[in-house]
Amino acid sequence: MDLAHALKVALDTGRVKVGLHETLAAARSNKARLVIVANSCPDPTLRSERKIGKVPVYHYDGTAVDLGQACGRPYPISAMAVLDPGSSAILSLET
Numbered sequence: 001m002d003l004a005h006a007l008k009v010a011l012d013t014g015r016v017k018v019g020l021h022e023t024l025a026a027a028r029s030n031k032a033r034l035v036i037v038a039n040s041c042p043d044p045t046l047r048s049e050r051k052i053g054k055v056p057v058y059h060y061d062g063t064a065v066d067l068g069q070a071c072g073r074p075y076p077i078s079a080m081a082v083l084d085p086g087s088s089a090i091l092s093l094e095t
Helices: 003-013 020-028 044-048 064-070
Strands: 015-018 034-038 055-060 079-084
Touching: 003 064, 015 020, 020 034, 020 044, 020 079, 034 044, 034 064, 055 064
Parallel strands: 034 055
Antiparallel strands: 015 079, 034 079
């Protein structure tokens, strides 16, 4: 699976929360189905966790700038929560 393509499709066709605080809120309320975290995320707990409650955490192998570029956004993204994948296969990522 091409991760950059899956991220863009999820952002275009699904529902995704971007940003550390929105991601944590979605994960703690079990609204998220997957959390994606860059290795430069400022929250050390989130960088080391495999799950937040029942929500799996995928550790993106790159910085927040890299994750933002992979998503096709002109700004860094340190964490994002996938609420609805849309027509993306993003939920098949190995956590």
